[in-house]
Amino acid sequence: MTRTPDNRPHLTVTLTINGEKRELDLDARVTLLDALRDRLGLTGTKKGCDQGACGACTVMADGRRVLSCLTLAAQCEGREITTIEGLSADGALHPVQEAFVRHDAFQCGYCTPGQVMSAVCLLTEGRAGSDADIREFMSGNLCRCGAYPNIVAAIRELAGDGDA
Amino acid sequence: MNTSVDRVDGPLKVRGAATYPNDVDVPGLAYAAVVRSTIAAGRIARLDTRAAEDSPGVLAVLTHLNAPKLEPGPQSFLGTPPPPLQDDRIVYHGQYVAVVVAETPEQASAAARRVEAGYEAVEPRLRMDDPRAERLVNPWGMDASWGDVRAALNDAEVMVDAAYTTAENTNNPLGPFGTVAAWEGDALTVHDSTQWPVHVRATLARMFGVPEAGVRVLVPYVGGGFGTGLRVWPHVALAALAAREAGRPVKLVLTRPEMFTGVGHRTATTQRVRLGAARDGRLTAIEHESVSTLSIEGDNIEPCSSVSTGAYACPNVATSDQLVRLNIPWTSSMRAPGEAQGNFALESAMDELAHELGLDPLVLRLRNYAETHPQHGLPYSSKALRECYEAGAERFGWSRRPSQPRSTLDGDEYVGYGMAGISYFWYQAPCQAMATLRADGTAYVGSAVTDIGTGTYTVMTQLSAELLGLERDQVTFALGDTALPPGVHAGGSGLTAAAGSAVYAACRNLIQAFLDAATADPGSPLAGCALDDVTVAGGRIHRRGEPERGESYTALLAARGLAELSAHGESTPRQPQEAGMAPAGPFGARFVEVRVDPELGRLRVTRVVSAIDGGRILNEKLARSQIIGGTVGGIGMTLFEETVTDADTGRVANATFGDYLVPVNADIPDLEVIFVGGPDPFNPIGVKGVGEIGLVGMAAAIANAVFHATGRRIRSTPITIERLLM
Numbered sequence: 001m002t003r004t005p006d007n008r009p010h011l012t013v014t015l016t017i018n019g020e021k022r023e024l025d026l027d028a029r030v031t032l033l034d035a036l037r038d039r040l041g042l043t044g045t046k047k048g049c050d051q052g053a054c055g056a057c058t059v060m061a062d063g064r065r066v067l068s069c070l071t072l073a074a075q076c077e078g079r080e081i082t083t084i085e086g087l088s089a090d091g092a093l094h095p096v097q098e099a100f101v102r103h104d105a106f107q108c109g110y111c112t113p114g115q116v117m118s119a120v121c122l123l124t125e126g127r128a129g130s131d132a133d134i135r136e137f138m139s140g141n142l143c144r145c146g147a148y149p150n151i152v153a154a155i156r157e158l159a160g161d162g163d164a
Numbered sequence: 165m166n167t168s169v170d171r172v173d174g175p176l177k178v179r180g181a182a183t184y185p186n187d188v189d190v191p192g193l194a195y196a197a198v199v200r201s202t203i204a205a206g207r208i209a210r211l212d213t214r215a216a217e218d219s220p221g222v223l224a225v226l227t228h229l230n231a232p233k234l235e236p237g238p239q240s241f242l243g244t245p246p247p248p249l250q251d252d253r254i255v256y257h258g259q260y261v262a263v264v265v266a267e268t269p270e271q272a273s274a275a276a277r278r279v280e281a282g283y284e285a286v287e288p289r290l291r292m293d294d295p296r297a298e299r300l301v302n303p304w305g306m307d308a309s310w311g312d313v314r315a316a317l318n319d320a321e322v323m324v325d326a327a328y329t330t331a332e333n334t335n336n337p338l339g340p341f342g343t344v345a346a347w348e349g350d351a352l353t354v355h356d357s358t359q360w361p362v363h364v365r366a367t368l369a370r371m372f373g374v375p376e377a378g379v380r381v382l383v384p385y386v387g388g389g390f391g392t393g394l395r396v397w398p399h400v401a402l403a404a405l406a407a408r409e410a411g412r413p414v415k416l417v418l419t420r421p422e423m424f425t426g427v428g429h430r431t432a433t434t435q436r437v438r439l440g441a442a443r444d445g446r447l448t449a450i451e452h453e454s455v456s457t458l459s460i461e462g463d464n465i466e467p468c469s470s471v472s473t474g475a476y477a478c479p480n481v482a483t484s485d486q487l488v489r490l491n492i493p494w495t496s497s498m499r500a501p502g503e504a505q506g507n508f509a510l511e512s513a514m515d516e517l518a519h520e521l522g523l524d525p526l527v528l529r530l531r532n533y534a535e536t537h538p539q540h541g542l543p544y545s546s547k548a549l550r551e552c553y554e555a556g557a558e559r560f561g562w563s564r565r566p567s568q569p570r571s572t573l574d575g576d577e578y579v580g581y582g583m584a585g586i587s588y589f590w591y592q593a594p595c596q597a598m599a600t601l602r603a604d605g606t607a608y609v610g611s612a613v614t615d616i617g618t619g620t621y622t623v624m625t626q627l628s629a630e631l632l633g634l635e636r637d638q639v640t641f642a643l644g645d646t647a648l649p650p651g652v653h654a655g656g657s658g659l660t661a662a663a664g665s666a667v668y669a670a671c672r673n674l675i676q677a678f679l680d681a682a683t684a685d686p687g688s689p690l691a692g693c694a695l696d697d698v699t700v701a702g703g704r705i706h707r708r709g710e711p712e713r714g715e716s717y718t719a720l721l722a723a724r725g726l727a728e729l730s731a732h733g734e735s736t737p738r739q740p741q742e743a744g745m746a747p748a749g750p751f752g753a754r755f756v757e758v759r760v761d762p763e764l765g766r767l768r769v770t771r772v773v774s775a776i777d778g779g780r781i782l783n784e785k786l787a788r789s790q791i792i793g794g795t796v797g798g799i800g801m802t803l804f805e806e807t808v809t810d811a812d813t814g815r816v817a818n819a820t821f822g823d824y825l826v827p828v829n830a831d832i833p834d835l836e837v838i839f840v841g842g843p844d845p846f847n848p849i850g851v852k853g854v855g856e857i858g859l860v861g862m863a864a865a866i867a868n869a870v871f872h873a874t875g876r877r878i879r880s881t882p883i884t885i886e887r888l889l890m
Contacts, residue, residue, distance in 0.1 A: 029270050038269060043187035044180020046387070048338045049420040053821035056338060084180035093175060101174035104789045107617030109177030110339040110387030116178055131834075139828040142821065144338045144388050145617045146796025147789060148832040 015076050017042065018086025026073055032066075033057045035073035036083060044084035044113050048142065055141030058114040059083050065121045084113035087120065096120050099154035107145035115141045119155050128159035168785040169636070172622045173385075173615070182385040185355040186342035186417040193344070194223055196406045196416040197272035198399065199262035199279045200425065201254045204288035204491040204814025205460075208252040208261055208281055215278040216264055221271035224410040225279065227262045228252055231405060237367035237396055242655070243463045243496060247371050248398035249405070254283065255460035256493045257814040258425025263402045265410040288491035288814040292434060292455060300458070300487040304465055308473045308539060311480030316449035320440025324516045328437065328509040329880045330863070331806035332457065333430040334423070334816075334824060335498045339387010341427050342417030343403035351378035356400055357386050359393030360653035361612050365646045367396040368404055383644040389616045390797070391497030392427045394655050399426055424819035428496030429807055431456035433468050433505045437513040440480075445523050445531045447478040452510060458487040462494045471506035473539045475587045476532040481539075491814050497655060499797055500856040503588060504863065508881060511584035511864030515871065524567070525868065526557055529585050537746035545743075546852075548777035548841030549587065549751035555838050556583075556775030560755035570875040577759040580873025584861035588749035591656030592737040592847065596649035597666035599628065599674045600730040605703050605718045607632055609670065610642035613651035613663045617793075618855050619786035620659065626782060627664055627849065631671035633700025649732060657750065657853025660782070662735055664849040670733025677729045678705055678720050685723065689713040738846065747846040750857045751777040754795075756865040760873045765889035769799050769866060770833050776857060777841035780850035784839065787854050792835045794858020800827045802863040806882050 002010045009028035014021055017040065024039055033050070036042040036059070045068055048056030052070040059068045060082040088094040096119045099105070106112040118141050122128050127137045134155045135148075143151065176182045201208075213225040227249060234247035248260045262279045266272035289297045317323060341357040352374065358364050361381040369376035386393060399416055407414040418426050433456045440449035454468035469483035498504075518525040533550060536543050557563065565581045566572060572579040597611035609628040615621045624641040632639070642648060652662040672695060679698065682690035682705075690698065690705055690713075699708050706714025721729065740747055757771035774791050781787045804825035810817045818824045843850025863881050870888070871877050878887055 027268065027270050034269065037187070041189065043183070043189075046180075046184075046338075047186070047340065047417075048387075049821045051420060051820055051822065054338060054420075088179075091179075093178065097175075097178035100178045101170050104171065104174075104785050106174075106177055107619075107789055107793055108337070108339065108386065108388040109173070109182050109617065110184060110337070112177050113180035132830075135830040135832070139830040142338060142826060142828060143796075144336055144390070144826065145789075146793035146827070146832070148796060148827070148829045149792055149835050150789065151829065152834075 011074055013074055013077050015073065015081060017081045018083060024073065028074055030073050031069055032071040032073045032076055033068035036068060042083050042085055046110055046113055048111065055118060056111050056114040058117040058141065060117060060121065065118055084117060087116070094120065095158060099158055103150045103154040105150040105154040106147050111141060111143045115143065115151055122155065123158055128155050131156060167781055167783055169622060169626060169783055171619060171786065172625050184339055184385045184387050185344060185357045185383060186340060188344045188355040190344065190346055190413045192412050194265050194267060194410055194412040194414050195269040195272045196263050196265045196403060196414050197276040198260050198402065198422065199264065199276050199281065201257060201259045201261050203254055203283045203285040204257040206254050206283050206285040208254065209284045210282035212280040213262065216275040219271065219275035219278055221267035222264060222275045223267065223412065224265040224406065225262060226406060226409055234371045234401060235373060237370050240363060241465060242394050245395055245398055245494060246461055247401050256491050258493055258816065260398055260402060263406050265406045265414055290490055290492065290809060290811060290814050292432065292457060292488050298489040303485065303487050304467060306467045306470055307484040309482035313449050313451050313480045313482040316480035317438055317440045317451065320448050321443045322441045322517065322520050324439045324513050324520060326437055326513055326516060326879060328435045328512060330433045330505040330508060331881055332432040333498055333801055333805045334807045335390045335392040335427070335429065336423060336826060337388030337390055337392060340418050340420060340423055341397065341399070342415065343400045344413065344415045345404040345407040346413035347408050350374040352404060354379065354381045354404065356381055356383055357393060358383055359389045359614050359616055359655060361614065361644060361646050362650045363653065364396050364400060368401065371401055372404060381646045383614055386614060386616050389654065390499040391501060391655065393616065394497050394653055395428060397427050420821060421819040424807065424816045425493040428494045430498035430501065431466055431495040435468060435509040437509045439513050439517050441517055441521065445521050445528050447476055447532045449480040450476065450478050452483045454506065455486045455488060457492060457495055458489050459492050459494045460489050464495045466502040468502045468506035471503055472510050474537065474589065475510060477534040477538055478532065492809060499794065500859045503856065503860045504801060507584065507586060507860045508863035511861060512867050512879060515582065515864065515868040516877065525583055526553060526562060529553065540746065542740060542744065542746040544748045545745045545846040546748050546779060546841060546844040547751060549585065551840040552751055552753040552775040552777055553585065555840050556753040556755050556773050559836060559838060560773040562755055569872050576763065577761050578873040580758050580760070580869040581756070582865045582867070582869030582872055583753065583755045584864040584868065586752040586857055586861045588657065588751065588857045588860060590747040590749040591658040592661045593652050593658060594734065594736045595652035595662035595666040597663065597670040597733045598649050598730060599670040599733065600728050601674060601717045602728045603718060603721050605638060607634055607639045608642065609639060609667060610648040611651040611663050611666055612646050612648040613643045613659060614654045615643060616654050618654065618790060619783060620663065622786060623660060623782040624663060624667055627667055628671060631668060634703055657856045660851050660853055661847045664851055665735030665847045666733050668733065668848045669735055670731050673731035673733050674729065675700060675705060677731050678717065681720055681724055681729065682715060688715060690715055743846065745846065748844055748852065750852040750854055752857050752861060754861040754865040756869045758866060758869040758873055760870060760888065762874065765885035767803060767870060767883055767888060772833065773836045774858065775838040775840055776854060778839060778854040779841060779844035779852035781839050782851060787839065788837045790854045791837045791858040794856060795835050795862060796827050796832055798859040798862025799831065801859070802866045802881050802883055804882055
């Protein structure tokens with residue numbers, strides 16, 4: 001670690017984003033969210049509050065949900081980060097993304113990448129066993145447009161497929 | 165027309181590939197951060213920006229001491245925030261006192277914290293009953309009265325006289341508002357979170373004294389708005405100012421706390437409703453008085469009492485609104501402005517009256533059903549409110565509701581049922597659109613409107629395809645760009661009617677242009693045809709009833725060697741008196757089940773049935789989403805949302821998502837939506853707006869259900885635990 005002219009910590013971080021290694025020269029204050037958005041041009045991950053309260057910035061770190069606004073980029077050295085852009089290859093849609101479109105599980109779409117990432121993990125973790133579970137475990141992702149019933153319907157459909 | 169089409173922009177949004185204003189990057193971008201006042205009233209006595217200027221990466225620090233003079237923006241009936249940094253006066257806590265521009269966002273916000281401001285504070289006016297506060301009587305000239313309300317109230321066999329209050333709410337779209345501004349000489353390109361791009365263009369051109377033609381505003385996607393994107397807020401001008409002074413493109417994105425002070429919020433109200441009725445339930449008098457909050461320099465059109473002019477047949481009605489100017493951030497539009505608060509008071513009072521009379525609340529509403537518009541007696545262009553009541557009650561099982569309050573206990577919880585009716589106002593403003601058919605048979609249709617999540621892209625694509633006789637995937641609808649014809653704002657539930665009517669006109673004019681081209685060739689099977697003689701299908705125009713006598717668009721273009729044909733269209737709403745009818749807004753009925761735990765004071769909404777007359781529904785899937793989204797907003801207003809102002813300092817005390825509660829997934833049950841009614845003849849496409857009505861009526865229906873569950877009448881929103889326990 002080095003110091004900037006104003007004596008702030010400065011470092012070089014190697015991040016693995018969507019399977020690709022990216023080396024970044026960063027102010028140590030930079031969050032994973034800002035590194036993704038402002039340094040790497042991966043703007044699919046959204047900033048809704050920057051305080052860990054809305055879930056719009058949800059990404060996966062080693063397959064687990066994390067709030068990238070509360071995670072410093074420097075903490076992510078050596079971890080596999082998956083963002084919404086890495087969820088499916090070549091413009092195809094992940095089954096969760098397809099279900100969100102089919103059930104109209106969003107309106108403005110701003111919270112949607114975070115909702116989708118949470119829903120993918122929820123299904124992987126086997127926590128979508130009932131509507132009440134889906135509602136509870138999706139409650140870290142705010143949707144101000146109020147698409148909640150459609151989000152539940154989208155996840156319910158996939159959980160019913162036996163993926164969960 | 166298939167009425168349950170998936171969103172055309174859906175795949176882009178679920179992939180995170182839709183570009184919102186704060187996602188925009190341009191070469192050489194610098195970042196801005198704001199400094200806000202820490203008093204609510206007074207003046208800036210001292211400013212020290214040296215430490216900020218000396219901070220790493222800082223390009224400029226602007227305050228009222230060095231900012232250039234900006235002209236006020238053009239007046240808008242919705243309110244016109246003044247340009248920022250023009251003098252030392254402070255009129256609310258959180259007002260911008262400086263903007264810092266730096267190479268990175270971290271450097272900008274760190275330097276912003278080093279700006280030192282000192283103030284001469286005076287005691288702020290923060291309470292609605294502050295005698296020093298300026299009071300505006302009948303601020304919009306919309307107070308109404310007919311008959312003799314006082315006499316009717318004196319003579320009434322039964323009367324309800326009750327006061328209601330609603331709290332301030334903050335829109336809080338999930339996408340923080342932001343602006344990216346880039347100058348090239350006098351030309352300015354702006355990516356902005358707005359619901360009204362052409363107004364942003366006009367405002368910035370006026371403020372900076374540059375030609376409007378050189379200002380381009382882009383907003384292909386916006387992360388919600390719920391009304392807050394209807395004004396050009398000071399940060400928009402700050403971004404353009406910072407970009408000009410720093411000589412660099414600048415991005416300014418508000419933080420979540422700044423979203424509570426910088427982009428408007430819903431007024432608080434205190435209302436008094438007096439209802440007089442005969443024993444049989446017929447209303448003889450409605451008096452509705454409302455007082456709302458207003459900021460010191462703000463204007464905000466938001467009548468609350470007007471709901472009582474259009475709801476029920478009643479011979480004696482008087483409504484009035486007042487505003488009280490306080491040292492608070494701007495009040496402005498939030499989904500169903502005025503209606504949300506006014507309906508809560510009126511529909512709660514109707515429930516109280518039903519209880520007084522021993523009548524079923526639904527029967528009371530039907531007994532006072534307005535067959536014609538109560539205020540001027542004109543017949544409605546369409547009204548299926550009766551069908552809303554009937555279909556909603558049937559689906560909900562309303563007739564099985566026990567008549568006595570506090571009569572159903574299920575485990576530890578009291579169960580209650582409540583309902584409310586809604587007669588939403590009609591609103592439509594002028595709009596323009598264009599339509600082009602190209603040699604490959606595809607169409608490009610557009611208007612400088614926005615899609616704030618309502619589905620504009622999708623329904624305008626559907627509508628254009630229908631009007632031109634094309635498949636949906638042959639049509640591209642463009643919006644969110646002031647290079648397109650001037651589009652209407654996304655407000656007043658009026659966008660679909662206005663833009664849809666403009667698209668209707670553009671598509672008709674385009675077909676006329678093809679007919680003109682055909683007529684130039686006497687051999688064409690369409691030669692001499694007028695618009696009403698033809699119909700369109702499968703990419704062809706043909707004579708009505710004679711599908712074989714026609715020509716395809718592509719053949720018509722090819723025969724004349726044209727690459728494309730274009731047409732322009734405009735819509736201007738008709739005047740009600742001229743049309744001989746009262747243009748109808750949407751109508752609706754809400755039926756709600758709640759459960760209240762009397763030990764904990766915990767209130768849950770466990771079932772909602774909404775029956776809506778939205779005229780012709782262009783896309784049932786998306787319209788349903790509008791209603792459920794509004795319903796969630798209404799549950800928020802009723803159970804959780806309250807923007808709390810610190811009584812001493814005027815600071816918004818709960819300006820985070822941790823403190824200002826909005827509904828989460830677990831707060832929302834499955835929501836049932838029924839559409840009734842049919843096309844409304846007031847506009848050529850038959851629609852009414854459904855963007856706001858979904859929120860209206862929830863507060864009253866929930867409060868009425870709480871009364872039915874517990875026997876306790878709550879006349880204030882939000883209905884928090886402490887209000888239920890008290």
